[in-house]
Amino acid sequence: MWSLAKGANDADGRIIATVTFVTFTGMVNFYRPFADHLSVICKPLYDLLKKNQKFIWSGEQRVAFEKVKATILDDVFLVFPDQQKGFTIHFDASEYGTGACRQQHDSDGNLRPIEFFSYKWNKAEYNYSTPDKKFYGLVLALRHWYKWLFGAEQNIVVYTDHKSLRDFSKTQLLKPRHARWSSVLEDYRGRLTIRWISGKKNVIADALSRDPRFVLTVRKLEERRSTQVLPNTL
Structure with a gap:
């Protein structure tokens, strides 16, 4: 590692x-x-x-x-999902990729992990702006756990350290890909809540999004920085 x-x-x-x-x-x-x-x-x-x-x-x-x-990763440590309980997702996106953890509260009220997810950006995704990476990171997590989340009886709470994600449509110039991503969120309309937490409290998702296997060499970083896409805001 x-x-x-x-x-x-x-x-x-x-x-x-x-x-x-x-x-x-x-x-x-x-x-x-x-x-x-x-x-x-x-x-x-x-x-x-x-x-x-x-x-x-x-x-x-x-x-x-x-x-x-x-x-x-032991079976005793990880809990089995209960469809009658609400799900909590902590997610984050870094320069190299995105990561998320799906959790539920145990009988003592503590959040326990069910499954971890991480994904490395491809060449096109690496050039997304930071808001786009955050938005797409959430979409990927929701897609990955769709069969569990869509059938859940209780609400889904998503925690992120990126405040602008809650008002993405108000702060970003929307593109066709944003419409595609928004269609994923529509499946959870009325059942999904996005809440902000400080970065220092989002340690699990932050670690997953910074998987060392995602890190590029200095040469590759310099090559890609020249084509970095900036947010479409003034």
């Missing part, structure tokens, strides 16, 4: 590794209350975050990392 990306130099690799690692541990902290001994399992990982600690990825960290992944 934190190996050096092809085409990047050692400095690039260290920066990518450190940032990705911090994102991952933030996601783990969010789910720590739901897994026994997760703090103990994560100790070799947390030690790397200490002040003045060198980032050295050894066998001990690798074992801890694999155990954490197995714990989070």
